[in-house]
Amino acid sequence: MASLGSLGLNAWITVAVVIGLIGALIADWARPDFVLLSGLSVLLVTGVVTPGQAFAGFSNSAVLTVGALYVVAGGVQHTDALSKLDRVLFPNTTRLGPLLARFMVPTSFLSGLLNNTPIVAMLTPRLQKWADAQGVPASKLMIPLSYAAITGGMMTLVGTSTNLIVAGLMEAEGYEPLHLFDVTWIGVPAALVVIAYFVLGGHRLLPDRGTSAPAVEQELDENMFEVKVTVQSSRPPSGQTVAEAGLRDLGDAYLTHVRRGTQVLQARPQLALEQGDILAFNGSLAARERLLKRPGLKRTLPHPDGHHDDPVRYETLPLYEAVIAESSDLVGTTLGEANFREKYQGVVLGIQRQDEPVTSPVGTTELQAGDLLIVEAPDDFEERWSSGSREEFYLVAPRDGQARRAGGR
Known part of the structure; x- marks a missing residue:
């Protein structure tokens, strides 16, 4: 040596x-x-x-193949192809044994045809949505999904990036190149053993963390309130912008959007307020009482039929879930410091961390990798931040009306 x-x-x-x-x-x-x-x-x-x-x-041909598979997976994700499989992947039963068999087998098969990493990325939000709707703990489903994709990726040469890289290195060293199904005789038994393990009893060892959506939705519902601009345009806050009226940084509350007639406007700092505007806030009761003491603002009243004038966001503006990536610029900053509203064109209504909603003011909470943000944003938010933006968010997906149901009491 x-x-x-x-x-x-x-x-x-x-x-x-x-x-x-x-x-x-x-x-x-x-x-x-x-x-x-x-x-x-x-x-x-x-x-x-x-x-x-x-x-x-x-x-290297293996690297180019991996890149091509991501293009194919992206195309599948942006079509209606996966929705056709929902009736196959997610049955009506909530018994974990049959349920795991029902979605793990197709997941393994798909992972052998496409790269297993984008398969997991595509199926995770669909699985989360189904679990929330059925009241099944997502913690019992995500690990089986991951293992089904991993072992399914072992069934063919293109199923996992590792197989492709090794095949490329072997070819570069002069060995006979691997063919598409050379590893199938190893991958298929491995996938069947893993599926059988989880179906027959392995799921009992997985944590049961329940469904976290109700706690988050309750937190959002309790923190939402509205006030109305009542004075004429010659007196503040009517005629002032959001920033000039001092409604941008309230500490324990923040303005999410403005309802003007049938329109819902994002609460940008330069937005000029008008008489009759309905201002929707997310914050504490103390913040609401302070706002109501300001001249020109009053509490919104219930309808004659007894129903409260719930925030119009439940009917018009969609909600999204965005999981902060470790490489995101948001890590270690607050929403205010990151200028989230202007940069990302959305408003964060709540933060979930390790299955529990963050109770401190969202505007001053230091963000961490893995935090799940509940974002109110225009319809194109998912399109803008789910493609080619994994350095910012691991996952961006619609919240699928959960807040609408919570608010529609």
């Missing part, structure tokens, strides 16, 4: 780059792809690797 003193300059540069990469990844200094490309750039500039060696991976 050669001594450390015999190592050349290139070897020491490589060691330094590897240590730097590991440290940067542990410290979450930047997105992993940026960190790794930075390390490659250092090796390229210092001459440790040649340009041909540096960019050989980008011409």
